[in-house]
Amino acid sequence: MKKALAMLLAMVLMLSLAACGQSSAPASSASGSAAAPVPAESSSPAAAPASSEAASAPAPSGAKDKYLVGVNMGSIDQSYYAYLRMGLEQERKDDVELYVTYHEWDLTTQIKQIEDFVTMGCDLIVMVAADPNGILPAMSVAKDAGIPIIEMDCPTNYFPDYSIGQFVSDDYDAGYQCGKAMAEAMNGEGVVQSYVITATVNSQKRLAGFCEAISEYPGINNVYNATEKFDATTAQTIIENMLLAHPETTGLFTSNDKIASAAVNFFKANNIKSTYLCHVAAGTRDTVYTWLNDGWDYACYDQNPVNMGAAVMRAIYDHFETGAVNTEPTIIAGEMRFAGDEYICDPVYYD
Known part of the structure; x- marks a missing residue:
């Protein structure tokens, strides 16, 4: 009897130890599954593109519901910049807000305005440089702030x-085409001036x-190239002096x-x-239509x-979404417009 009882107790003990061993395995597995979501998320389809983009370009600042972009333009009086803004607005969606300022070609003003963008915490800055060299201090402030x-x-x-991008016109070609158009209209002879x-x-x-x-064109005499800095009143005086002198x-x-306009x-x-008269800028815009x-x-x-x-604006979205950076200038193609052609002016965007 005692021997049977001992055998029964031994069997109960063995079953108890086996049960403990089986319960410890799931506990270890549960611990592993608690940590599993971390690597699982990092390899998910949503996260994979960010990882692959990071290998070729700086990582974007992260998805946000709203981005603030500071835009620093040239002069509010130049319709050209109203049309630049129109282009920005045509591609802009509600998740980007534009804060637009104008430096009026004053370098000190521009540096202050860009520093203000940094203080505001803008996610990106778009600028029209007032001075290609003097603007460096402001660019350094933005770079140091990671903007x-x-x-x-x-x-x-x-x-x-x-x-991270440079969007410009082919200004040399613009001047060259204006010169060719003028020379052909003059039949290759006469006197020209430029301001x-x-x-x-x-x-x-x-x-x-x-x-x-x-x-x-050897038959054309290029007599004067004015290079003075100007405002509207000064331009009017210089134009009058140039044409009265010649x-x-x-x-x-x-x-x-x-x-x-002067x-x-x-x-x-x-x-x-x-x-x-031949000139460069927003040649089909505003009152220029009337002149032509x-x-x-x-x-x-x-x-x-x-x-x-x-x-x-498309480049802005590319950067926000993928961290895209352009290391080569983007040249925006232009075209000549002539008197006598019929033009219809697009509406200008204003607040």
């Missing part, structure tokens, strides 16, 4: 080290292209709409339609600012 910059319209000398502001790289390239085109002028080249005012006041259609303006190189603004 990417996209250059628009006016390039700096610090791309791609301090910015170009050399404070920006854009205008320097436009003047170089224009002079190259004119040099191909009344034989048959061609006038200007680097932007603002100077062209020329048109002089032409209208003196009823002059014999001088071929009424014969005060002969030709203009349209830099297509709406297209440029739209391309910049």
Whole structure:
């Protein structure tokens, strides 16, 4: 009896130990499954693209419900920048808010405005450089704060080290095409003058292209290239002095709409339609349509600012979504517009 009882107790003990061994295995497995979601999530389809993009480009700042983009433009008085903004707005969705300022071509103002963008915590900055060299301190502040910059319209000398994209026109080609159009209209003979502001790289390239085109016509005398910094009143005075000093002028080249406006005012006041006016900027925009259609303006190189603004906004989304960075400039194609052609002006975007 005692022997049977001992055997029974031994069997109970063995069953108890076996049960303990079986319960310890699930406990270990449960611990492993608690940690399992971490590697499982990292290899999920949603996370995999972020990992693969990080190998080729800086990682994006992370998905957000709303992004704030600071946009620092040239002059509020230049319709060109209204059209750049229109292009931005055409591609913008509700998840991006634009905070737009204008530096009016004052470097000190621009540096302060970009520093303000940094203080505001902008997710990205778009800027039109007032000075391709002097803007470095502001770009450094943004870079130190981890805020990417996209250059628009006016390039700096610090791309791609301090910015993730550069969107510009072919300014040399713009000047060259204006020069060719003017020379052909003049049948390769006459006197030309140009009023170009050399404070920006854009205008320097436009003047170089224009002079190259004119040099191909020995019968044309290029007598004067004005390079003074300007405001609207100064431009009016300089244009008057240029044309009064050389009344034989048959061609006038200007680097932007603002100077062209001063020329048109002089032409209208003196009823002059014999001088071929060619200029660069938003050639199919606003009052430029009227100049072309009424014969005060002969030709203009349209830099297509709406297209440029739209391309910049697409690049903004590319960066937010994938961390994309452009290390080569993006050239926005332009085209010549001539008097006599029929143009329909797009509505300008304003707040």
